[in-house]
Amino acid sequence: MSATGASIGTRASWLLVTPLIVVLVFAFFWPIANLLSRSFFNPDFSLDKYETLWSQQLYWRVFGRSIWISVACCVICLVVGYPVAYAMARLTGWRGLVVAACVLVPLWTSVLVRSYSWIFLLQRNGVVNSVLQDLGFIGRPLQMLYTEGAVLVAMTHVLLPFMILPIFSTLRGIPPELSLAARNLGAGRAMTFWKVTLPLSLPGVSTGVLFVFILALGFYITPAMVGGPKTLMIGTVIAQQVTELLDWRFAGALSTVLLVLTLLVAVVFQRALAVERLSGHAS
Amino acid sequence: MQAETRSASPHRGVADIVGAAVLVMILCFLLLPIVIVVPMSLGGARFLTFPPRDLTLAWYREFLSDPEWQEATFYSIKIALLTTLSSVVIGTMAAVALVRGALVGKRALTALTLAPLIVPHIVLGIALYLSFTPLGLSGTVPGFVIAHTALAVPFVVLTVSAALYRVDRSLELAAVNLGATRFQAFRLVTFPLIFPAVAVGGVFAFLASFDEAVVSFFLSGVSTKTLPRKLFENIDFDISPLIPAVATLLMAVSLAMMGGATLFGRRSRPAGEPASP
Numbered sequence: 001m002s003a004t005g006a007s008i009g010t011r012a013s014w015l016l017v018t019p020l021i022v023v024l025v026f027a028f029f030w031p032i033a034n035l036l037s038r039s040f041f042n043p044d045f046s047l048d049k050y051e052t053l054w055s056q057q058l059y060w061r062v063f064g065r066s067i068w069i070s071v072a073c074c075v076i077c078l079v080v081g082y083p084v085a086y087a088m089a090r091l092t093g094w095r096g097l098v099v100a101a102c103v104l105v106p107l108w109t110s111v112l113v114r115s116y117s118w119i120f121l122l123q124r125n126g127v128v129n130s131v132l133q134d135l136g137f138i139g140r141p142l143q144m145l146y147t148e149g150a151v152l153v154a155m156t157h158v159l160l161p162f163m164i165l166p167i168f169s170t171l172r173g174i175p176p177e178l179s180l181a182a183r184n185l186g187a188g189r190a191m192t193f194w195k196v197t198l199p200l201s202l203p204g205v206s207t208g209v210l211f212v213f214i215l216a217l218g219f220y221i222t223p224a225m226v227g228g229p230k231t232l233m234i235g236t237v238i239a240q241q242v243t244e245l246l247d248w249r250f251a252g253a254l255s256t257v258l259l260v261l262t263l264l265v266a267v268v269f270q271r272a273l274a275v276e277r278l279s280g281h282a283s
Numbered sequence: 284m285q286a287e288t289r290s291a292s293p294h295r296g297v298a299d300i301v302g303a304a305v306l307v308m309i310l311c312f313l314l315l316p317i318v319i320v321v322p323m324s325l326g327g328a329r330f331l332t333f334p335p336r337d338l339t340l341a342w343y344r345e346f347l348s349d350p351e352w353q354e355a356t357f358y359s360i361k362i363a364l365l366t367t368l369s370s371v372v373i374g375t376m377a378a379v380a381l382v383r384g385a386l387v388g389k390r391a392l393t394a395l396t397l398a399p400l401i402v403p404h405i406v407l408g409i410a411l412y413l414s415f416t417p418l419g420l421s422g423t424v425p426g427f428v429i430a431h432t433a434l435a436v437p438f439v440v441l442t443v444s445a446a447l448y449r450v451d452r453s454l455e456l457a458a459v460n461l462g463a464t465r466f467q468a469f470r471l472v473t474f475p476l477i478f479p480a481v482a483v484g485g486v487f488a489f490l491a492s493f494d495e496a497v498v499s500f501f502l503s504g505v506s507t508k509t510l511p512r513k514l515f516e517n518i519d520f521d522i523s524p525l526i527p528a529v530a531t532l533l534m535a536v537s538l539a540m541m542g543g544a545t546l547f548g549r550r551s552r553p554a555g556e557p558a559s560p
Contacts, residue, residue: 007455007465013384020377020396020436023369027433028399031410038413080309087306102310108541109317110494112511113530116518117316120323120331120527127319127333157316218403220497225518235405242409242501255406262401 036259039252049253059237063257066233069151069223070216076156077163077212078205084160085167085204086197103168107161115222118154119145122226146228154226159215163208170204171197210269214262234258317534324527331522342528352513352529359493359510362424366431366492371485373432374439375477379469381440382447397437404497407434412501422504430498435491439484446480447473479548486544490537 008016039049053059088099106114121127122144129141144150174197182192220235227233234254241251327337346352377396381389399407411430412421420426450473458468474481496511503512514529 007452008380008384010385013380013386016376016380016384017386017392019373020440023373023429023432023436024395024399027411027429028402028407029395031414032402032407034414035406035410080312083302083306084309084313099306099310102313104541104545105538106313106317108490108537109534110490110496110511110537112494112496112514113320113534114317116514116526116530117320119518120333121316121319125332130333157312160313214401218405220403220405221515235403238405238409242412248409248413251409255409258403258406262403266401 032255032259035248035252036256037252039249039256042249049250052250053253053257059254062232062234062237063261065231066217066235067261069148069155069231069233070213072152073155073159073216074163074209074212076152077160078209080156081160081163081208082167082205085164085171088164088168089171103161103164106157107165111158111221114158115154115225118150118157118222118226122150122153145226146231148227148231151223151227151231151233154222155216155219158219158222159212162211162215166207166211167201167204170201174200206269210266213265217262217265218258320527320530320534324524324531326524329523331524331527335524342524343532345525346528346532352510355508355510355513358507362427362431362509363489363493365424365428366435367485367489369428369432370435370439370488371481374436374484374488375443375481377436378440378443378447379473382444393440396440399434400437404434404495408498408501411498415502421502422507426502427492427499427509430502431492431495434495434498435488438487438491439481442480442484442487443477446477450476483544483548486540490540494533494537 040046042048084099084103088096088103091099119126123129124141124143124145126145128144129138132138133141178196178200179192182196183189187195218235219233220239223231223233224236224239227236234257238251238254238258241247241254322335323331323333324342325338325340326332326335327339327341328335380386381393386392415421415426415430420429454472454476455468458472459465463471494511495509496515499509499512500515503509508516510529510533514526514533518526
């Protein structure tokens with residue numbers, strides 16, 4: 001072994017990563033650069049598609065709605081997911097296994113299948129309406145599918161594991177002695193949670209929020225399947241540009257804005273995370 | 284748990300019960316929507332009804348005997364297997380270089396490898412269609428395999444790198460000191476130790492391809508459809524229990540593979556791994 005701690009020489013290392021770089025460039029970076037660059041040329045450099053995007057209220061509404069749905073999704077996932085992560089970290093034996101299975105089975109099931117279940121759960125003659133009618137809660141079926149509520153519920157369901165798992169792993173990493181010490185020093189259960197467990201689990205919370213927000217923002221399958229014309233999100237509008245209007249340049253412009261938004265969120269969260277760590281060390 | 288934390292001691296019993304009830308409700312929300320496709324697929328009526336009546340396996344028979352579904356299934360399996368092979372080879376090679384190699388910009392390289400995980404699939408799907416069609420790759424097996432490899436390879440790099448970090452370096456050193464070449468040391472010492480992680484990465488890669496619908500939606504030709512693509516398309520007009528039957532089968536494949544991988548990964552931890560609690 002060399003003094004640098006590397007056991008493989010520079011040349012051999014680059015040879016080993018070359019196939020990966022080739023595949024990523026050819027099937028990821030080049031196609032995306034190709035799509036994005038198209039939006040800036042007509043055939044000379046032009047921002048006409050961005051002017052259209054800027055000037056039409058429709059697209060502002062679509063972006064606004066996508067951001068709002070993603071934020072709402074994050075909040076619901078956090079509120080619903082935190083207790084599950086907490087239980088998953090605390091429970092032992094068969095109870096812990098049951099909770100873990102309930103989180104992992106949905107994660108392992110294809111997004112297509114998960115979104116599809118929500119169609120026949122929520123549709124007019126679907127499972128939820130049938131049950132509510134049989135129980136006498138409602139006289140006639142409610143319109144649930146193709147509403148914003150349906151999109152939110154289905155997306156929350158699909159994205160929940162991405163919130164639960166990072167929180168679970170930070171909670172798992174907190175030494176149980178810390179809570180015990182707090183309890184011994186006279187803190188109640190609520191105080192212990194509020195002052196010890198919750199602050200220590202914040203890195204997991206930010207990772208979860210970041211995952212859910214980024215995935216939600218660019219989601220296509222679920223909103224396309226359970227949403228309607230009134231719940232259009234960016235993903236669906238990008239697809240429409242290509243499949244119905246054949247406007248590749250506008251699809252490129254929308255994709256550019258979506259990617260910039262995604263990157264911005266990722267950078268802001270990374271910063272927030274770094275600052276949090278720093279302040280944690282300082283105190 | 285919200286309820287649990289609020290509790291003052293006299294109300295603890297009540298708070299615990301409320302907490303448990305909330306937890307059970309959330310778990311039902313997670314699991315029921317998926318489990319419900321199974322009974323729905325057994326309904327005897329020509330269209331979906333709840334509760335399903337006249338239970339039958341006829342829809343599974345129909346799926347298995349329909350040439351179009353058969354074709355899509357075999358096409359998907361073929362693409363997923365080739366994707367698994369290419370991602371495992373490329374991803375393992377890269378992981379070895381990233382963990383053990385002398386590379387400048389390892390962190391940047393790792394970040395670039397993970398980029399396909401955060402870019403929305405809809406953007407990648409149309410970008411691939413735009414770039415692959417002029418090359419004649421759209422709707423072909425090589426086109427699908429290359430595209431799916433870009434999506435699947437990050438999973439292999441992640442799992443294999445994690446395993447390599449856990450392998451005790453002194454084992455490799457010992458092999459080299461005893462006269463093995465670097466490659467022999469890798470093949471005879473390191474690889475057997477990281478094999479479970481390679482296998483698990485392979486399962487991730489298979490499912491990343493087999494369950495992938497969005498990129499396939501744009502890359503598919505008229506006659507070359509993957510199973511998720513055909514499912515996605517038929518959901519709009521087919522209201523018979525055939526769709527839940529296909530969904531159940533897809534789910535069974537994913538669950539069996541991931542469950543198997545989890546058990547396998549747990550049972551055979553790399554021997555060089557330091558003892559963990």
